[in-house]
Amino acid sequence: MNVEVLAQRAHQGAKQTQAMDGEARRRALTAVADALDEHRREIITANRNDLERSTAEGVAQPLLKRLRFDDAKIDQAIRGVRTVAAIPDIVGDTQLARELDDGLVLYRKSAPIGVLAMVFESRPDALVQIASLAIKSGNALMLKGGSEAMESNRILADTIEGASVAAGLPDGWMALLETRSQITELLSQDAYVDLIIPRGSNSFVRHVMDNTTIPVLGHADGICHVYIDRDADPEMARRIAVDSKTQYVAVCNAAETLLVDSAVADTLLPSLAAALSDARVELRGCERTRALVPGITAATEEDWSAEYLDMILAVRVVDGLEDAIEHINRYGSAHTDAIVTGSTERANRFLRGVDSASVMWNASTRFADGFRYGLGAEVGISTAKIHARGPVGVEGLLSFKWELHGNGQVVADYTGAGGRSFTHRDL
């Protein structure tokens, strides 16, 4: 079937999944968990085929590692599905109840978005996770995985679709796309697809964002900053700079630039640089940094907007707080930025002035993460300001609808002189 037909079927399916109750969704999730257990051997065989083919094709080691889906990974995935099944139903939660008049009550209730489309890379567990979150949130789902995981994704999608449809979900609620050219078609399905969640390289995410009118949940770059203020505790500054840069360098919330207040650069920067060098970080500094830390590479204009995802850190001396805020708003990617300072007043100026999804005061940028924020499963991190911003949990898969319950009220009764007036009393 072509992508448009699949999208249309998913759209139809979404009309039915959104009307199902929480108990039906729970049953479907349990059936999925059971089916994954039953089809364990076929899944492992399919995954072995993917691993062999990808190894022969020379796929890089880190990718091969993420591709592996063995007994332990299946156990973990099944546990994940059962955990999602067990959490309370989140669809239809009342977010607001307001009396408009006697006997006329307005509710705002959470509701599914409709059709989600996720494009992801080699990790087959991502497929199981997003499918279980889609079922839980009452959404239909279109998926496109990497070609290296083709057989794994196919058996996983077949297993999940088979079990969930047998448990009552509508035919076509879920669709797996398998060719790269289908992504282009997917991006034009704005009549049927409500939200796209791309996971992959920066350039891929940017390609998706630039080529669809469908809303995109995600982020391209993570150019995160740590700013060491004049009122920073030196030991805290060191710990936060090192953790933000080195705790896990390959991720979007790792720091890429260190900014140091000129008022304390003389006293702090040499020891900060030494600590970072001890942690094997290569520094690229501005002129003032190089005057204080001899021997390091000179930073160029490109370094201020580089996302290294590696043991490299750009370092710049700035003339105080306002200069730091301006640098971050200009060169950053509005993802996550931290200030280290003992001053509440200066911290608040930073937290307010930096226009990023997450702003940290005396804490590492690496905390910007759905699990650490207590959001449950993380759907992604968004640098958009519309709908969801920063780490996004399962609420990011929900919209809402307005329900008005009356007993025959008409608007004509509320107009003109002598018309009834609204009470607008929140309940």
Next chain:
Amino acid sequence: MNVEVLAQRAHQGAKQTQAMDGEARRRALTAVADALDEHRREIITANRNDLERSTAEGVAQPLLKRLRFDDAKIDQAIRGVRTVAAIPDIVGDTQLARELDDGLVLYRKSAPIGVLAMVFESRPDALVQIASLAIKSGNALMLKGGSEAMESNRILADTIEGASVAAGLPDGWMALLETRSQITELLSQDAYVDLIIPRGSNSFVRHVMDNTTIPVLGHADGICHVYIDRDADPEMARRIAVDSKTQYVAVCNAAETLLVDSAVADTLLPSLAAALSDARVELRGCERTRALVPGITAATEEDWSAEYLDMILAVRVVDGLEDAIEHINRYGSAHTDAIVTGSTERANRFLRGVDSASVMWNASTRFADGFRYGLGAEVGISTAKIHARGPVGVEGLLSFKWELHGNGQVVADYTGAGGRSFTHRDL
């Protein structure tokens, strides 16, 4: 200046407006209200010029009526600005506070979106309203009004910009575009513009939606339904059908199709049709409707997706609740749909099954409106499911940001065996 430069300036301005405090915003709004009062004579003169030119150009009467901006309208606009100034500051409200660990607290706080762009038609009061809401919500603003209101819009924008900048808002926070060709350029400013709010004809809104990757807050069609269920009270059915269709026909939340349960069509439809005909509504019926209400026009397939915005109503007999839900989800525009029934169980099936922004039970579709919902000023009605859905108040102009306050915590402390664990306790 070209549109890109203006958008870039607004983007820069937004970095400053978002960091201002509520008191500064209030002062700016008061200055704007005072300035509108001071420039009253120039505004009226400019508006007279617009009216004369537009009359000479043969602009239609309803448009001319909306274009008029006289002393009474200015008074009303100034009162509106002062009302917005007086409401409590909405930027930086804490939406969530969560302890992640001892001394590590996460906040989610409301924050401005950035740069809003509004494209609107002749009504100059719309300019004053959106400008005051933009100031209140800390956003920058780009505006494009209709050419018939060119002089009015120019003096209003100059007055508002002058007063607000003198009161502390950054230069360039607000920009007025004046030519039609600039709209195309505006739609491509996704690097600088965060949200587009189009107000105008359906085809214009759809054109905007189809031609930008920037999120759009709005709706194209309003194809609203009233479904009369087998358990409906006949008198209530009559009142709600008549109000939904006739209370104000030219608006998006007016009903365009009446669906009647076949179980009660024999008994209810003739009197419903008589009441609607008495209210001067032209009916277009399906075959079963015409068998019960002789002499009315036959509805064609196009009638089920027509937005008449006129005294015309399509009428169809459906085979019960599920058939009604299917018809609405298929032909409707996901705007506002109502059921009339005495059955709670059947109402809930409808409210859950109909995938629309507003769903009404025993109340007129005409209630779907920001003022009636108690949202304060209405920014628009959205049929998108992302960010804002249904009637949108000033919260629709806000995003949020995450703030993490620590005392030196690093992620390395929370990893591996013996690492600290998160408490995730909502405060």
